[in-house]
Each structure stands twice: as structure tokens, then as C-alpha cells.
Amino acid sequence: GVFYTPRALVSFVLRGADEALARIGAAGGLAGPLVHGATGAPVRLIEPAAGAGAFLVELLRHARAARARQLAAAGHDDAACEALARAHLRRALLPKIVGFELLAAPWAVAHLRIAAELARDGPLESGLTLDLRRADALAEPWPHEGCVVVVGNPPYAGKPARPSPRIHALLRAPIPAAPGYFEVDGAPLRERTSKWLADDYVAFLRQAQVAVAAAGVGLVAFVTNHGLLRNPTFRGLRRSLLETFDDVDIVDLRGEHGPRATGDAADENVFPVRRGVCVALLGRGGGALRAAASELRGRREDKLRTLARARPGELSPRPLAPRAPLYLLGPVDDDRLAELDAGLALDRLFTVSGVGLTTARDEFVIDRDPAPLLARVRAFRDHPDAAARACEALGIRRKRGWDPERARAALRRDCPDEQALQGRLQPILYRPFEPRLIFLHPALVWRTADRVMRHMLAGPNVALVSARTNKSELADHFFCARTMIEAKCGESTTQSRLFPLYRHDDGRRRPNLDPALLVRLCPARPVTADELLAFLYAQVHATAYRERFAGLFRSECPRLFRPRGPAVLAALAPLGAAMLELHLAANDPTPTTGGGAPLERAGVRHDGARIVLGDGRTIERVDASIWNHTIGGYRVCARALRGRGDGRVGAAELAALTRVVDAVRRTRALTAEIDAVIAARGGFSGAFQGWGDQSRGIS
Structure with missing residues (x-):
């Protein structure tokens, strides 16, 4: 009940359910006899997250109107159509519906809306009503007799609202015809972070899947987070669904994260949320697998207009x-995917890799300047009140599972004096061209990622910064540190x-690469680790590479x-080396002087040809392509003055902004040179080749 599902979307799902029911053997869909033809099993309808009744009310309207159309097509007059459609609604449909809603307010609203809809046809017979229960739909198994049809828009928020041991077990249980979500083809999933599988909508989907699998025939028609279509963490879920369902229809409504996530400024979400959504129609009828996918792009009102009809x-x-x-399960260019598969996934190229560290409280443990950072830590360590009160007083965020009292005790033990405090300061790259300092102590940093980060602390090193996947279609997720x-x-x-690029083990520095891969990269001559990284950096900055595979990187790891x-x-490695050196130099810390107009009042804007500060100072020759240039989704020029001292723009701040602008300008020039080298060799296929084996990486 937090976000009301638009009627256009609800009606679209129900029309899709009609189509799917007909395909799996329930002729006439929701307006038919509500019996599965091959088995004679009665259709049973479940709405597990009813909210304010959007799906239940529309279900009544849809079934009534569809039945009336069927009767009219069969030659009945208007009066007969009206009477028979009303009888279908009350006698055939109502007794077969059960709805669940946990929250009192939307449950009450749903009752009122359903009563109003049913009252359109006059008073109900005694005892005839829709079974809408105020209950937790995940607390126990659902009915699984007959042909089970589950419809709705279950909640999704990235974490379970009500963690349940029963659901925890159900997600992992190897149920016949419905394997658990934490395995793939009999092998464990082995995800380092699988929190997205704990989302509520996954639990609702699993419960629906198990009910249909137990019934032997049925349908799930959900509006849900579209992350389940491509997210690598969900590969076990997708494999399980394909074991259960033989009729799969996906409509990706997209709209994730706004313009950058789609490469299309006009693509909007049908809900006011940042997560893209999809419609999943999953049928089980006993036939051969039929799977199809489509997508809908555009502005919200255009999408809803299409969905309405x-x-x-x-x-x-x-x-x-x-x-x-x-x-x-999303739309895929199979030819392009086969081409990408011929490359070597980065997580196979590099022996050790992993995600960056997570603090859970960036504003407390990360800063540009050491003095305020140490002052905050010192204030927490030495605060006279209980640790929980200290967090409240100092504005420290408290993540679930973090014990502030234990954290403070660890600080007092490990950092009793100023020397120990300062010894915990380490450089960290916070965003592209945004170097910072971090107070690195596990008491304050939620996840230190020591398995990977220790190789950056133990001695000189350089690393590629990328991502296992990129929910955007703009393939700009390549940088260095x-x-x-x-x-x-x-x-x-x-x-x-x-x-x-290098590992530091037992005091020795060695390439973080399989030596055999260095030989195979270019058998005609020796290749060093540094040359490989330079060549790779040039390749991933090539326009042909990014445009060719951008859509696939939503689910696929980048390839070499x-x-x-x-x-x-020989032509590309020097260009990649120049790009690396450019970016690494621009990542180095710069001083902060302050002075000048306060940034929050003056502002920074782009007028089409230059950057203008509020006090009139300018940086010339900055066209829109430079100002809007993104790395990892960040407009680096617009961000260049963030987090600098007191927000005042002095000479050092202006120099820092100028340095980022120059780095972007030179990046674009080097990219043009890289593109020219590739074009001179006949394009991407003329310059590059695969590795001749299955090189996909998913770890």
C-alpha cells in the first residue's frame, strides 16, 4: 500500500493473465468457466499483497466486462449479457478469490472499494463476499488445490520488512519442480553478497512458485522489480523459475535511476521509485518451454497510455x-552476447578482485582534510555519555548490527593516543577525481574489504576500477586508482x-594475473602486466567497445x-598508458585554501561554452560534451568542488576544478586517437579477437 499501482498497469497485467491462462489450458481466461480444461481443476485466485485493493477491484471489473463481451459475441442481448455477467462475477469468480493485506489502513480501504464495486449490481446475496484477510501472506503456505493463479504487485525495498525463518528456509529448499534460489544447476550460488534475494518481493515470488508447483498447473502474474531479469545474483532464481514454469512472458517497463540508467532522457518509471519494474507472467501448463520478452520505453504518461489498451x-x-x-530473462541480442562471450571476463583475468569498501557512515569516517576527520573520531572515542547517546549527539548513523558501545571500546583499545589515531588515516578514492582520507578501523568502517584492499596498502600498486555489472546502458564504468x-x-x-594489477603476498610483489594469459594475449611477443593493463584501459575507453556491448553490461562482466x-x-597500449597516467595524476589530492564566494550561494553553472562561478570567475572553452562527461555515472566536472573545506572557492579550489576539466578534455582527445587506431584496422572486429574458449565470468 505504499505506492498505489496505476489502474492502467493493473489492467495490463490482467489482460496478460487472460492470454496466459488461455495458453496453459484455462479457456476464456478470467471470464471463462474458471476451470483448467485438461485437468478439470478449478481456478483459484490469490492476491497476496492487496494494499488498497487495486488488483482486486480491477479483477472484478475486468472479469465482468470480459464476460459481457463474450456473451455479446455469442449473440445475447444487452439485458442477458448484463445478468449473466453479474452472475459470473458473483457465483463463479467471488468464491474463488482470496486476498491478503497485513496493514490495517489499506485493508480497510480495500474492503470499502470492493464493496462499492460489488454494489454497482445491487445488494449481494447473504454470505456472499470477497475473502480479503488481514493477515501476513507469507506466514504460512497458500492454498494449492486446483489451478492456482497469483496476481499482484508485491513490495520491494532491498531488504525484508519482516525477516522470517520460514521464508529463509523456503528460499533455499530443494522443492520438486522448484529448486532453491541459492543454487544453480545443482551447484551452490556462492555469492559474497546475496542480500537482494532477501527482498520481500522475492519471498512472495517464491511462495507463489511453490504453490503453483504443488498444484501442477497455474499462473503467477506480478508487477515487480526488474532486477530479477538480469542481476547475476538472481541466476539461481531464474533457473528455478524455468524449472517450474513453461510459459514465460516478460515485459520490462524499465525506468531505473532516470536518464543515465537507460541512455534515454525520456525513459521514466511508472512509479515514483528508483528501481525499474517489469511485468512477469509465469505459467505452468505442462507443455514445452515458451519464453518471450518485450520492453516499453518512454515517458510515464506514454507508458501508462500504452498499458491501458x-x-x-x-x-x-x-x-x-x-x-x-x-x-x-530480459530481451537479449544473442549474436552480440555470443561475441562478448568470446572475450575474457575481468573477474577471470585478475586473480583477486572485489567490491570497494563500505563504511555505512561516509560523512563520519571520510573527509578531504585530516583535522576535522580526526576531531570527529576523537569526539566519539572520548564522549562522556553512553555510546548510543554519543552517536545521537554527533550525528553518527547506526546501521543495524553495529554495536556503538563495542565500537568505542575497540577505538579506546586500539587508538588510545594521537599517534595511533593518525596511523589509521589512509588515502581512498571516493569518486572519480575525488581523493579523500578514511579513518580505517573495523569498528567504524562497516566492511573494510581487506581481502582486496590490503594489496593497495602493502606497497605501490595500480588498479582498474569497474563493476561486475552496470544497471545503466551507458558503459562508462571504467576508471583507475x-x-x-x-x-x-x-x-x-x-x-x-x-x-x-599486483598482489602483495609474503612481502613479495607479483602480477595479479595468470602468467599463461600474458602469453596468450599476444603470442608473437612478450607482454608485461603493465602493458596488458594499458592495452585493456585503451580498449574499454574505445567508443566501439562501449557502444557495442553497453546493453549487455547490465548483466555481464566486462571483457578483455x-x-x-x-x-x-603496440598502437593501443601507449594510448592506454597515457590515459592511465592522466587519470591517476588527476586523482592525486590537492590543497584546500578557501576564500572567495561561498559555493552554496554562488553556485557553479555551465552556460554552453564555459563554467561560470557566481562571483563571475570563469573557466573558458568548456563545451557541453566536457561539462556533461560522465565516469561511472558521475558528472565529474559538476562534482569537482564538492566536499572542499567550508564550501568557499579560493585559488586552490578553482585550480582543482580546472584540473578536472583539463583531464576530461584530454580524455576525450585520447579516446578519439584510440577510435582512430581501431577504425584504421577495419573497426572492432578487425582490431580485436576472442580467446577461443568459454571466457564468461560470474564470480
Whole structure:
């Protein structure tokens, strides 16, 4: 009941359910006899997250109108159509519906709306009503007799609202025809972070799947988070769904994270949320697998206008052939995916890699200047009140599972004096071109990612910053660092991943690469680790690479392709090395002086040809392509003055902004040189080749 489902979307789902029911053997859909033809099983309808009744009310309207149309087509007059449609609604449909809603307010509203809808046809017979229960739909199994049809828009928020041992077990249980979500083809999922599988909508989907699997025939028609279509963490879920359901229809409504996530400024969500959504119609009828997917882009009002009148089959669906290891359910360019598969996934190229560290309280443990950072930590350590009161007084966020009293005791033990405090300061790259300092102590940093970050602390190193996937279609999630990184450093729509070039083990520094891969990259001559990274950095900055695979990176790890001969390597590696050096230099810390107009009052704007500060100072020759240039989803020029001292723009701040602008300008020039090298060799396919084996990575 938090977000009301638009009527246009509800009606679209129900029309899709009609189509799907007909395909799995329930002729006439919701307006038919409500019996599965092959088995004779009666249809049973469940709405597990009824909210204010959007689906239940529309279900009554839809079934009544559809039945009237069927009767009219059969030659009945208007009066007969009206009477028989009313009888269908009251005698055939109502007794077969059960709804659940946990919250009192939407449950009461739903009752009123349903009563008003039913009252359109006059008083109800005694005892005849819709079974809408105020209850937790996940507390116990649902009815699974007959042909089970589950419809609705279950909640999704990235975490369970009501953690349940029963659901925890159900998600993992190897149920016949419905394997658990934490395995794929019999092998454990082995996800380092699987929190997204704990989301409520996943629990509702699992409960619905188990009910249909137990019944042997049925349908799930959900509006839900579209992350389940491509997110690698959901590959076990997708594989399980394909075991249960043989009729799969997906409509991706997209709209995730606004313009950057789609590459289309006009693509909007049908809900006021940042997560894209989809419609999933999952049927089980006992036939061969039929899977199709379509998508809908555009402005919210245009999408709703289309949804109000269309059926899923009218949105140009494309056949799907989900395959190991990801079993993708979204629209996929199979030819392009096969080409990408020929490259070597970054998580196979680098022996050790992992996501950036997560503090859970960036504003407390990360800063540009050491003095205020140490002052905050010192204030927490030495606060006279209980630790919980100290957090409240100092504005420290308290993440679930973090014990502030234990954290403060650890600080007092490990950092009793100023020398120990200062020894915990470490450089970190917070965002592209935004170097910071972090107070690195596990008492205050939620996840230190030591398995990977220790290689950046133990000695000189350089690393590629990318991401396992990118929820955007703009493939700009490639950067570099000499230091540790924060989890959102190089990719704003998901977690960034760090790929160190070197490992530091037992006091020795060695490449974080399989030596055999260095040989295979270019068999004609030796290749060093630094040259490989430079070549890779040039490749991922090539326009042809980004445009070719951008859509696939929503579910696929980036790949390295081999050069077609030593001449390509020799031409691109120096350009990649220059790009690396440019970015690494621009990542170095700069001083903060303050002075000048306060930034929050003066503002920074772009007037089409230059950057203008509120006090009139300018940076010339900055066209829109430079100002709007993104790295990892961040407009780096617009962000360049964030977090600098007291927000005042002095000479040092202006110099820092100028340095970022110059770095972007030179980045674009180097990209043009890289593109020219590739074009001179006949384009991407003429410059690069695959590795000749299955090189997909999912770990």
C-alpha cells in the first residue's frame, strides 16, 4: 500500500493473465468457466499483497466486462449479457478469490472499494463476499488445490520488512519442480553478497512458485522489480523459475535511476521509485518451454497510455532462449552476447578482485582534510555519555548490527593516543577525481574489504576500477586508482569492483594475473602486466567497445579481447598508458585554501561554452560534451568542488576544478586517437579477437 499501482498497469497485467491462462489450458481466461480444461481443476485466485485493493477491484471489473463481451459475441442481448455477467462475477469468480493485506489502513480501504464495486449490481446475496484477510501472506503456505493463479504487485525495498525463518528456509529448499534460489544447476550460488534475494518481493515470488508447483498447473502474474531479469545474483532464481514454469512472458517497463540508467532522457518509471519494474507472467501448463520478452520505453504518461489498451502480445515480444550460467530473462541480442562471450571476463583475468569498501557512515569516517576527520573520531572515542547517546549527539548513523558501545571500546583499545589515531588515516578514492582520507578501523568502517584492499596498502600498486555489472546502458564504468576505493567510486548504479594489477603476498610483489594469459594475449611477443593493463584501459575507453556491448553490461562482466596482432597492441597500449597516467595524476589530492564566494550561494553553472562561478570567475572553452562527461555515472566536472573545506572557492579550489576539466578534455582527445587506431584496422572486429574458449565470468 505504499505506492498505489496505476489502474492502467493493473489492467495490463490482467489482460496478460487472460492470454496466459488461455495458453496453459484455462479457456476464456478470467471470464471463462474458471476451470483448467485438461485437468478439470478449478481456478483459484490469490492476491497476496492487496494494499488498497487495486488488483482486486480491477479483477472484478475486468472479469465482468470480459464476460459481457463474450456473451455479446455469442449473440445475447444487452439485458442477458448484463445478468449473466453479474452472475459470473458473483457465483463463479467471488468464491474463488482470496486476498491478503497485513496493514490495517489499506485493508480497510480495500474492503470499502470492493464493496462499492460489488454494489454497482445491487445488494449481494447473504454470505456472499470477497475473502480479503488481514493477515501476513507469507506466514504460512497458500492454498494449492486446483489451478492456482497469483496476481499482484508485491513490495520491494532491498531488504525484508519482516525477516522470517520460514521464508529463509523456503528460499533455499530443494522443492520438486522448484529448486532453491541459492543454487544453480545443482551447484551452490556462492555469492559474497546475496542480500537482494532477501527482498520481500522475492519471498512472495517464491511462495507463489511453490504453490503453483504443488498444484501442477497455474499462473503467477506480478508487477515487480526488474532486477530479477538480469542481476547475476538472481541466476539461481531464474533457473528455478524455468524449472517450474513453461510459459514465460516478460515485459520490462524499465525506468531505473532516470536518464543515465537507460541512455534515454525520456525513459521514466511508472512509479515514483528508483528501481525499474517489469511485468512477469509465469505459467505452468505442462507443455514445452515458451519464453518471450518485450520492453516499453518512454515517458510515464506514454507508458501508462500504452498499458491501458495493449496486451503483452502486442508489444513486439522477442523469443527468449535462457542459457547457463545466467539464464537471462530480459530481451537479449544473442549474436552480440555470443561475441562478448568470446572475450575474457575481468573477474577471470585478475586473480583477486572485489567490491570497494563500505563504511555505512561516509560523512563520519571520510573527509578531504585530516583535522576535522580526526576531531570527529576523537569526539566519539572520548564522549562522556553512553555510546548510543554519543552517536545521537554527533550525528553518527547506526546501521543495524553495529554495536556503538563495542565500537568505542575497540577505538579506546586500539587508538588510545594521537599517534595511533593518525596511523589509521589512509588515502581512498571516493569518486572519480575525488581523493579523500578514511579513518580505517573495523569498528567504524562497516566492511573494510581487506581481502582486496590490503594489496593497495602493502606497497605501490595500480588498479582498474569497474563493476561486475552496470544497471545503466551507458558503459562508462571504467576508471583507475592507486589507492583503496569506496564501494560507489566507479559505478553509481551498483557496487564498484577493484582489480589490482599486483598482489602483495609474503612481502613479495607479483602480477595479479595468470602468467599463461600474458602469453596468450599476444603470442608473437612478450607482454608485461603493465602493458596488458594499458592495452585493456585503451580498449574499454574505445567508443566501439562501449557502444557495442553497453546493453549487455547490465548483466555481464566486462571483457578483455585480444589484439589481432602485435601492431594493434603496440598502437593501443601507449594510448592506454597515457590515459592511465592522466587519470591517476588527476586523482592525486590537492590543497584546500578557501576564500572567495561561498559555493552554496554562488553556485557553479555551465552556460554552453564555459563554467561560470557566481562571483563571475570563469573557466573558458568548456563545451557541453566536457561539462556533461560522465565516469561511472558521475558528472565529474559538476562534482569537482564538492566536499572542499567550508564550501568557499579560493585559488586552490578553482585550480582543482580546472584540473578536472583539463583531464576530461584530454580524455576525450585520447579516446578519439584510440577510435582512430581501431577504425584504421577495419573497426572492432578487425582490431580485436576472442580467446577461443568459454571466457564468461560470474564470480
